[in-house]
Structures are given as C-alpha cells and as structure tokens.
Amino acid sequence: MSTQSSRFAARLMVAPSVALLLIWMIVPLAMTLYYSFRLYRLLSPDRTGWVGFNNYLWFFNSPDFWLALFNTLALVGGVLVITVTLGILIALLIDQPVKGQGFLRILVIAPFFVMPPVAASIWENLFMHPQNGLFSAVARGFGAQPILFLEQYPMWSVIGIVSWEWLPFATLILLTALQSLSSEQLEAAEMDGAGAFARFRYIILPHLTRAITVVILIQTIFLLGIFGEIFTTTQGGPGSASTTLPYMIFKQAIAAKDIGRAAAGGIIAVILANIVAYFLMRGLGRNLNS
C-alpha cells in the first residue's frame, strides 16, 4: 500500500476535504482578522474605517480582560484537575467486579448526555438555589446559613458544573484504558512485592498516561470555549467575577454590538488557544507516541 501510484491516489482523494476544511477555517479567520482592525459598530453603521490596534488595545486596557483571561485558564485548569483526578478514582471503582455493573456504568456516563444549558439549570435551580436547592436544604438541616454559590463563589460554581458534565467523558476514556491493562502485569507486580498503592503508582498510572493525555487535550479544546453554562447561570457576574474570554467577546458582540472589538477578542482567543496548545503538546505530546 505504498507504491507511488497508491500514495498519489491517497493524496488525490483527501485533497477535496483538506481544501474544504482549509477554506472553512481560512475564510472566517481572515474576516475576523479584517474586522478586528476596523471600526464596526452595529449601533452606528455609518461610522467605519481603519482603527489600527485600537480594538486590541481596548481589551488590554480593560481590567476585565485580565480577569477574563485568568478565569478562562482557571476554568480549563480547574475542570481538568477535577475530572482527571475523580475520573481515575471512579474508573478504578467501577472497574471492580460488582453486581449491577452495567447499570452503574450507565449512571456514571449519564451526565454527558445532558445538554450544557440544561445541566447548568439543573445545578442552578435544584442544587445551588438559596431557597429550593438541595445544598441549602442540607445547610439548613445543620442549622447553617445557606451558601450563595453563584453570588459568593461564581467561578468555583461554574467549574463545579462543568466538571460534573465532563467527568463521564474522562471516566469513560480512563476506564477503557484501565481495562486494556494486562492482569498479568498487575499479578507480576503483586509477586514483586508491590502493595496496592505501589501498583497504582508504578503500573496503573504509567499505563494511563496516554489516556490522560487524550482526555486533557480533548477537554482543553472544548473547555476553552465554555459559554452556555456561564450564560445560563451567572451571566458573567456578579460584576465580572465569572466572565471568561468567550463570554467577554459575546458581551462585546451581542450586548455592545461592537463587531470590531469582538473580532479583536476572537483573535486574542485564537492566539491564547494556540499558546495553550503549544505548551500542552510540548509537555504531553510525547506521551502519544508509542
């Protein structure tokens, strides 16, 4: 399957999709780049013109921007830490032979099928609500003051909700990786005198590295763009406490109707994503080579 003609045929056949994907990516990117240097406000459509880096400077000079940048990274990092850690623990747990294993696994996977706004609403109204929520009921049961999650700890609450949504994904990938570990390796380690913790540390965890890498890479892609959960719960507030970069761009585009600034924010987000991707691939990329 690697004669000259077969290689040529392979290239010929992937060419249309490569071209299509390229256009799909290049055209919006180029348009965004173009608008990011323009004055383009929907509320005053007659005022147009080149503004140089003004749109970008507005972002860099806005105190909200640095908070949003920090919030974005905190969201990605926080959710990754929680989902990978809990994912490993839950995968280890449901890998044990127990009665009703199939049902248990479906329960664990279920949150992944809940749409983000729905998940956020469930959390907001059924768990975190100061009057009707389960958490406040529990707090009152102990005679404590209910915690106002979305007001006092908005970013933590969003991280919690998003973690709940992504935990099944991490668990599922890690579980399948766990199941591909040969039992003879674990038995050999047992004979070699490794206790349960040593077996986890020296056999199971290294075996899971590749799966963990996949989880981190895929989740990072999706977590950088988290929007729906914030929109349905905190709306970026209180103030700007839970505003992330995507949410800030949304506010510029839809609330302020300033397409130029929103486009500049978009370009910043693209650059940020590439910086994150660069460091991720440098740090984790070698785990993907067998």
Added chain:
Amino acid sequence: MGKIQLTKVRKAFGEVDVIPGIDLTIEDGEFVVFVGPSGCGKSTLLRLIAGLEDTTSGTIEIDGKDATNLPPAKRGLAMVFQSYALYPHMTVRKNIAFPLKMAGMDRAEQDRRVERAAKVLNLTNYLDRRPGQLSGGQRQRVAIGRAIVREPAAFLFDEPLSNLDAALRVGMRQEISELHQSLKTTMIYVTHDQVEAMTMADKIVVLNAGRIEQVGAPLELYNHPRNLFVAGFIGSPKMNFIEGAEAAKHDAHTIGIRPEHIAVGDGPWEGVVGLSEHLGSDSFLKVAVEGIGTLTVRAPGEVAARHGDRIRLAPAGKIHRFDTNGLAI
C-alpha cells in the same frame, strides 16, 4: 530453603472443582515440571502456590511454614509469566530492579544485583532499553532476571517458552536448565509440552482434570507409566494402544507399544503404509494393520516405505499392559 508441601489442596471456581484435592511434596532444589493437556489445572495449581488464587481448602507449606493465606509477596517466590508481564514503561534495568525497589533495598545494592543478573543473562547491553525494543528471547531473559534478583525460595514458570519460536525455545530450555544447575533453587515449571518436561525435569507431575496421574523422574514415567493417560501423554509420537484379541494374547485389556519399539522388516503384523514422514534421522510411518488398527512407527534413519506400500512390523521393545480400568499391570 525451598521445600513446598501441598496437603489436600482443593480449588473450586463456583460450582466447578478445578482441583479436587492434591497432595504433593516438592523437595528443596528440585526442578519439578507440571505437565498435562490444556485445562488440566496445572496453571491454576501454580497460581495457588504463588498465592495469586485463594485455596478453597487444604494447606500449602513453604519451608515448613503454613503459607496458605499469605499474600504472594510474603511467600518469597518469584514467577515468570507466559506473557512475561514486563512493565512496558520501564527500562530493562528498572524492570529487573522493581522487586528490589519494592523491598526497599538501597540503590547501590539494587544496582549491584541488577548488573550481576544482567551479566548472567547476557542483558548488559540492553539495560537501558525498554521491553518493546527487545526480541522475544531477550524479553524472556528480562522476566527471568526480574525473578532471580530477588533470590527467591523457589521459581515458578508458567509456560514461559510458549511464545518463542522453535529454535529459540530449545536455546532457552538449555539456559533455564543451566540456571537451575548454577542456582540450585527449587523450580516449578508448567508446560503442556512433554518434550520440555522430559528434557528439563528432575521430577514430572502429570496432571489430568485437576488430578495427579503420576509423579516421577522423566524416564520412570517413560518406562513405567502408571496408567493409560500417562502412557499416552509422555513420549512423542504418542504410544500405540491396541485392544481386543491382540491384547488378550498378552493377558491384558489394552496393550501399549511405543512407536520407537516397533521394528520394520519381518514380523507378525502386516499393514499398508498411510502417511509417511521422512526426517532423515527418523522416519515416521502410519501403518494400517489388519485386526489391530493404525500403528505409528518410528524407524531410525531412512526407510524405503512410501504411501501404499505393504510392510511387515514386529514389536521390538517393552509392551505395556493395562487392565480394564486403564491401570498398568
């Protein structure tokens, strides 16, 4: 050092008795081979000794101490697995050092032992490679290295050569035998290959359906099989069994005669050659003899017999006699 005593060891998986009850003594320094067809419980028995399976009842003593309920690590045994079970993300050095590290041995002593094991096993140049970069034979040696550095009371081998090609298998067989000669440690070796059993063992334990059929030195089993099963299992090609009138002549229900104990030439039996395999050193013939059935004959050297030829055969060696229960008379 490494005396292992099994008393009424029984293992059941749910309703199924895999091992109904075994009594066996393995002396210190012995090379014992468990041999039997697949599913006979030989691997299970080894895993019971290793502690990887719980015994349903009975006791396992190692060096006179009851080890029935000890965890594997506390039994002082080392095991070489069929798949080698090397740790793929560790270098050869770390693989071999792993049991030492787990035992909390200091680094200098670890290094010293690993170097020594590597020297014995010809792995010195490969210590910094990973298992994935090694050939089958080298992986096998790493697995053995990981076992010997612990200086265990006994080695357990679970079909260690079954993943190697034929030539390498012969070589590794000799290496393991030599290792046993130099270490003089008890070794328990599980295989379904009776050639491995015959060539390596001090003592062979023939297992069938979870029961011990016979225990003895290789040639003792070859010359004096206790029953039909052992007679048929030990020796290659398989012993010929003859029933009916021919057996009655020898005052037995069944008689057995090994292929190498039948001479081609003159004799009382006449038959037609079916399959004939000429190896140069030996010739294997399947001969359909009237009134007896098909006999396998192993004739030394080259025999000018082809498919369809009529030849005469004569018994030229021991005839084994068995009663109606299949026991040797």
